[in-house]
Amino acid sequence: MTPSIMSLFMNSAFLAMEAQQVVWLRMMRVAAGGASADRELSRMATEKMQAAIQLGTAATLAAVGGNSSERIAANAIRGYRSRVRANRRRLTK
Template identity: 50%
Template sequence: MVQSYLSLFMKSAYLAFEAQQVMALRMMRIAGGGKLAEREMRRMVAEKASAGTEVGMEMVMGLATGKSGTAVTHRAIRDYRSRVHKNRRRLSP
């Protein structure tokens, strides 16, 4: 049990670290202005709405089918990390 929570903490910490990198990269792109900045702002808003809805539904379905809260949370973090990682790769110079 403790190991599961420690794993959850570490995955959450890595997600937070990588998300901060994406925020910094996005801010640099937006600060540059122009069409790229406008496109990035639209994309950012759309991605957040989509990710929140999709992961939220997965969590509800997981809990409704009897999965543990810890298992559902691990999956949610994995899904968010995947999205954040793709954004970091896309935005990196």
């Protein structure tokens, strides 16, 4: 089943809101300074590169496999949202 445009829009909106929460939580940790701030800054850069490579590869393989652009977008959003939620859980402990 192909995801609807409304479903893609809603999941994108949720991703944006969740990402803003994670940015705020991370900036609070960085503002506190110390070793945890250094680890967070390093983690931010590493995670972004890993996510881009993994999800970009998955999208390319899905496109070559004949998946629709809507399906590819839905999978990418799902992948990013799961990573953002994991960061939110970690940062709120």
